[in-house]
Amino acid sequence: MRDNDRLSIYVGSILATTTVMWIFPARALSTTSARPTWTQVTTQTRTIIMQVWKCFAILTAFLAISPSVNPLFGDDSIQGDPITWHPMSICFDGPTASETDSEPNPFLDYRLQVEFKGPSGQTYDVAGYFDGDGQGGANGNVWQVMFAPDEGGEWTYQASFRSGKSVAVSLEADAGTAVAFDGDKGSFVVALRDPSAFGFLKWGRLEYVGGHYLKFRDGPYWIRGGADSPENFLAYEGFDNTPASHSYTDHVSDWREGDPDWNDGSGKAIIGVLNSLAEQHVNSIYFLTMNVGGDGDDVWPWSGKPARKGSQQDDNRHFDLSKLRQWGTVFAHAQRQGINLHFVFNEAEVANKKELDDGELGIERKLYYREMIARFGHHNALSWNLCEEYNVGFDFGADRIRSFADYVQAVDPYDHPISVHSAHDPLAALKFTFGDPRFSLTSVQLNQRRIDTLAEDFREATTNAGRPLPISMDEFVLDVGQKESWKPFDRPVLHRKQKIWPTLMSGGQIEFILEDLLGTESFKTPQQTELWKSLRIARTFMEDHLPFWEMQPADELVDDEAMLEVGLGSGRSFQLGAQVFRKPGEIYAIYFPVATETGRTDLSEATGRFHARWFSPRSGQFEGNPIEVVGGQSIEIGQPPAEPEQDWALLLNAVSKPNQQP
Incomplete structure (x- = not known):
């Protein structure tokens, strides 16, 4: 089919769809045969109509600039809004596989990288991933990359697709063998930043800028005011292949018409949690992406069922596509609600730390990092926390933590802030991160220590080391006479006066x-x-x-x-x-x-x-x-x-x- 034929069909479909959405929902609101006014149409219908016309306007601008290489008319499929700071994806038709395949393993034995070049010459080398049928199904031939462009104008991309044993975790550009759609290229046009967009989509990436506060690239400096509990936030009954530790029933009523959902209501409660937190101006949430062998034993990204107390025999090399798609829906909604994503990769318990590669930086840990970054790293406001209480029980130690940070930094094209959480004397435990360009944020556990002077000590120590860091107090408790010094209590007046x-x-x-x-x-x-x-x-x-x-x-x-x-x-x-x-x-x-x-x-x-x-x-x-x-x-x-x-x-x-x- 010629490009002009495709364009005619596309434009005609937009006009027909718009007409149907305008007439039928609008007339349903009217008791007469006259078409109602614009203000009588439901908010949802108006949003749909405006989105359709926005897509039409963007497509028109795109074709005017670059009609000959438009990937919408090629083999690659671009999805999402091509707007500055908004997430978008490119899907490629590649080898057919299943999330449980081992010879080859689609997560480990293939590697998709896509290089994006922007209008000002900026380059992002972004990791992609196997996505089954592209809708959460375990089987298919869809290979996807997620991207959030940081500038309006024309962008180009070129895919690298390699196969080979464990090629996915290699950082060598020529590792493995070029196969399938390797070398595919194209271009697309990105609209300028929308200052009225929801949440963080209007401000862009939250970045370290050399001081004690992170800043949005196109927005303000940021002060974290977040929720650290429950750390097993993702142990939600509405997620596939997940023990039902949380139902969040109290928040079903906070879900709003037009919000995301899946499986006819399975997502409503956890989406409602985010709505409720946003309405109360909570702007960050802390969660583990893997707690096998930890306190909850109920969160993991893999397909199958690992031994909940942890085991070296667990299969940590195959990922649950439907669950990760549901996680992605929640994370995207958090961004639209102005909630930062505080990813925590590991828990304090020995079995959790040793679940991957017996505690070392091996194939399993590298693949875990790569999958989390590839699937979720495009979000504007997030940080990677390498471990809760890294120095308790099985002490990862400074050298291992540095090696973990090196790998995360190498895979993440956006340079999101990296931190690590500690126990014991926080200044002594985190001193090795001061002045180190791998680390752009602190994560301080202090229990009942004095919080104001400790924050000031951290500011002074990181400044003296030549790299002033944002100081985030992530785990502290009040003294209300409890015997267990670690035990928290919700006492809002005491928290206001003694902590906030x-x-x-x-x-x-x-x-x-x-x-x-x-x-x-x-x-x-x-x-x-x-x-x-x-x-x-x-x-x-x-x-x-x-x-x-x-x-x-x-x-x-x-x-x-x-x-x-x-x-x-x-x-x-x-x-x-x-x-x-x-x-x-x-x-x-x-x-x-x-x-x-x-x-x-x-x-x-x-x-x-x-x-x-x-x-x-x-x-x-x-x-x-x-x-x-x-x-x-x-x-x-x-x-x-x-x-x-x-x-x-x-x-x-x-x-x-x-x-x-x-």
Whole structure:
């Protein structure tokens, strides 16, 4: 069939489909024969119509630029929206296989890599994967690559498809033998970034930019405020081949018409979880992608059923295509809801660490990393955490962790942040990552240690090592008198005063391990709702009012203030005073965990006038009348406008100084 014939059929189909979608759903809303107005058409129908016309517009632009090499009219199939930062895929017709085949193994003995070249000369060498029938079926001849373009304009691609024993895990470009569609090439046109797109699709990739906060390429700096529980989040009854540890029934009602789903309702509860978290402004979620031999023994990406306590005889070289497709649906929805994906590859338990290659970087571990990166690495906001508590039980040690990071970094074309989680003294345990370009983020477990000074110590240590890192406090607990120092409790008021504000005002970020641990089924209990509210208020205060990426902690600027006693376990405690975060001479944010006495604030480094306003961490509002103070001296600000026994924040802005994000 000629290209012009294909184009005529394509355009005609679009026009016919649009007409049907306009007339029939619209008339169903009307009690008369007259066609209803545009505003009477359902939101879903309008969205479909606009998507169809958007596709038509993009196709028209594409054909105008590059009609002769358009892969839509070739053997390769492009799917998804060709829009900057939106996921898209290219499917190739290759060897027919099954997810259980071993001679050859379609995951291990074939390797798909696709090189993408962008309008500015940027190049991405992206790993592809075997995708069965392309719809989650185990058998087929579909080989797919996922890609998120970072610029509008014309892109070209060329596929490398090699076969050979264990070729998939080789990093050598000429490993194996060229077969099938090797050398296929084409081009496509990408539309400019859509600033009104959902979630992270409008801002692009979340990246390390040389400081203590990650930043979206085309968007703001980012402060993590996330959920660390349940770590077996993916042990969901709606996923294929998965023990039913979680049902998330409380969140079925949070699913919305038009949201993704599978198997007539199987996806609704976990999609509802993401909707609920997003509505409560939780912006990150932590989860294991493999916990065989760990606490839950209920999450794995492989086909078949591994020994849940772990075994060297498990088949870890064949992957479950239907399950991974369902995971992908959840991850894509999280991105559209503004939720960062905190991938954790390994768990602390010995059997889990030794499940792959007896704990070494061998074929199984490399293949596991490659499959996770190939299938999910195109998402804009994610990080790779190599292991929970890497130094507990079977200690991976610094050298193994470095080798894991090397391989992940080599396979991931997008350079997503890599971290590793530790136990014991976190500064000592993570010191080997400081200054190392493999690592772009921390993952700090501290239990009942003092959180504010530890965040500041990490900032100082990573800066002194020449590579300042974002400081993420990922596992901590309150002292409420429990015997087990590791045991968490949901106490939103204590969390607000002892953890949230002290961490953020010390230049750190935070993820909450919840009281129910693996038993977490709902993210909207009364205690959690109050916790997420406090977290939202604190983050919004920083995001809306502070150039936080340019600020430093400076608690020494306040003295003689009232103190809050905070437990450290085993009968120990410390006195928590004012927390100061400042950009010298321009802006000062001060958090008082108790404001009965606010002492004196040293503004001797600053000149000129400042507007001072009291902010309530409980209501999220500025309260009382603004106060004007003069720098160059120590000042007494006095008590807040009400409830001085509560916690308050004070914001001092130099007159006429801007503080908006770029």
